Amino acid sequence: MKKLIVALVIAVLPGLGVAAGGNVQLEKANIDLNNKESLQRGAKLFVNYCLSCHSAQYMRYNRMARDLGLTNKQVEANLMFASDKIGETMTIAMPAKQSAVWFGAPPPDLSVITRSRGSDWVYTYLTGFYKDDSRPFGVNNTVLANAGMPHVLEGLEGLKEPVYKSVKGSDGHEQQVIDGFKYVSKGKMSPAEYDAAARDLTAFLTYVGEPAQMTRKYVGIWVLLFLFVLFVVSYYLKKEYWKDIH
Numbered sequence: 001m002k003k004l005i006v007a008l009v010i011a012v013l014p015g016l017g018v019a020a021g022g023n024v025q026l027e028k029a030n031i032d033l034n035n036k037e038s039l040q041r042g043a044k045l046f047v048n049y050c051l052s053c054h055s056a057q058y059m060r061y062n063r064m065a066r067d068l069g070l071t072n073k074q075v076e077a078n079l080m081f082a083s084d085k086i087g088e089t090m091t092i093a094m095p096a097k098q099s100a101v102w103f104g105a106p107p108p109d110l111s112v113i114t115r116s117r118g119s120d121w122v123y124t125y126l127t128g129f130y131k132d133d134s135r136p137f138g139v140n141n142t143v144l145a146n147a148g149m150p151h152v153l154e155g156l157e158g159l160k161e162p163v164y165k166s167v168k169g170s171d172g173h174e175q176q177v178i179d180g181f182k183y184v185s186k187g188k189m190s191p192a193e194y195d196a197a198a199r200d201l202t203a204f205l206t207y208v209g210e211p212a213q214m215t216r217k218y219v220g221i222w223v224l225l226f227l228f229v230l231f232v233v234s235y236y237l238k239k240e241y242w243k244d245i246h
């Protein structure tokens, strides 16, 4: 019994670890990795808006072409800077030392960001920039307080301002917490369109985190089906073999 309890505790521990990570409610990313168009749009946003500061140093352009259902030519024309070659990885020219001085922290490589932070976290981060005049770039972020990154998608989303409400904290004092947002300037996209764009970007970064995961899941389903069929066949075979003995 004791052993069983220990095993159960160990089994739920990883879940508890995630639950304890920060007190901000994460938005559901709801990505669909089988949706190639969503991944393609995400790749385009990544190249246009993120690749100037963040690398994805484990992602090769030609592998991305194959996985996203594009030809090398299409990737070269739309998703690469002229100086890059199709067999290269998605690196950046900005020296980390320099960018640490500019932004307070160097922009991290985003190859495995969805695996370290989770896709929901990345989606909430991209939709969580809000106006805060006390910050160097005039914005803050709901999941990464005092983030050093400017709101690079402001042209698409516009800028929103938090609406606060006061709640009683555990110590009995009133606290101001963010209750919602209202837009102070408009971007090119509606809020729903911007959420969709953030979803595409998150989907792309999730794909980059493990490019083989679509194949892995697909193969997994066939393996399970095969094992099921094998089970049925083996069962009847066993019955047949033991027929005369029992």
Ligand code: HEC
Residues within 6 Å of the ligand: 045, 046, 049, 050, 051, 052, 053, 054, 103, 104, 105, 106, 107, 108, 110, 113, 117, 122, 125, 126, 144, 146, 147, 148, 149, 150, 152, 153, 201
């Ligand atoms: C102007 C440079 C710049 C651009 C462009 C930029 N970022 Fe950042 N980003 C940063 C910096 C600097 C940080 C580090 C912030 C910190 O730790 O305070 C950061 C942090 C992040 C983080 C959080 C990493 C972590 O775990 O702490 C994510 C996720 C991220 N960026 C995603 C993106 C995406 C997606 C784009 C494109 C839409 C993008 N960034 C464009 C500079 C940039």
